[in-house]
Amino acid sequence: MTGVVDDIVLSNVGPGPDPLALADLTVPVAPADPTTTDAVEPAHDALVLLLHRDHHAGQCRRQVRAVADRYDEFRERGCQIVSVVPEPRSRVQEWQDRYELPFPLCADPDTTVGDHFEQPIRFGTLGEQFDLVGRMPTAIVFDVPRVNELEVVATYRGRTTMDRPEIDALLATVEQRT
Template structure:
């Protein structure tokens, strides 16, 4: 049985609809690739969004949109956009609404829940939008700030989903 896809509405400080929601994406976008970041200060997160920007055409060529979600206030997320000029949605999630809805991993128990610096781990979720209802097609939950698949691995996953040519619920 397909896993339901939580939708959310968050402020977008970069390209795409603002406020951002999955439903606001154009119908031509088959996949939303959600990158849940650790926090504003995370150097691995900052490197990742820059690498994603360099490879954005590879995602768009697969009818996929990259969406980066940062559990921080709008002002901090805007500083990323000012620094990196990202060509994809960059969302501020100050109340961790989307992170909680998608069960973003948190380490160190209670301490990790109260301090994103200690606890919030990266997560990637591929949402397949080709069926009548969007569904979660693939998830990677990081166990450390370094635990992230490389971009080629994510693109290969999108290729395998595209090769199926039907929504993942039908595969």
Template sequence: MSRVSDFSLTNVAAGPDPFTLSELDDDVAFVVLFFQRDHYCTNCRSQVQDLADRIEAFHERDAEVVSIVPEPGDRVEEWQSRYELPYPLLADPDASVGDDYDQPVRFGILGAFSDFFGRMPAAVIVDRRGDEPVVAATHRGRSTFDRPDIDELLAELDELRSA
């Protein structure tokens, strides 16, 4: 398990704005960070809606869902006005938090030049129960379709809770 990089980003949905990982309430044992590909990604848009539909299952496990989009706040606000997400939706315009958490980038120099061509989805479970938060599990997508199933993530949270 690796240590967690703290961050503070603009939040356009539920929760505090700005959203700062270290300032979450103590009763949040886990944070599930979903690093989205970009504003235009239809798979990302489906995922955030699916997460909204299952938010109570995460909350029952003392987990907070957070989606991070490597776009400016105004673009991310479009998602919120359209989907009314009940969890934090963060703008990471320079993709610095995605970089800190090793969000995969493909297509070499072209991918490094443009997130549209290269940034892949990722999911990271942060365990906040110890003295210092740690990364407890990570899924790094190899394509825009390569995302963990919500039931798999909930099972992973159940496993972490019982350990």
């Protein structure tokens, strides 16, 4: 899926702009040394979007801490991480205050992003009412082909609360595609 991402804007409590528009992550930057090239380079070659289950989900908390521990490996590959929690800003701010994550951490209380990218929900109406029960973890790896466009190159949709990709698998996917 390649698509324009102008309409995805989230409240960000982590590093980076607030609000955070995913399209902003595709904007090119001027070359560091204009004597070597006239071409502009994208700010990021790839983006990993982590869609979490709930503010209380221990596995999601462990995942963001583990990704933070290895964030430099993503940056070395030109990749930006963005974590999205389906909660109000105040609850997501608790994560940032506690874990001091080095990447954008966004609140999505209306589950707009999860719905847009078809984050799985189990248990029907019950799962829709209670994210902790029904919402499954999702990781999406995007290539950045041009300004305002993200191309989905890999999607991992969990089937259980524990089902999420290993960090090494995410890094390998980013490295293969960028």
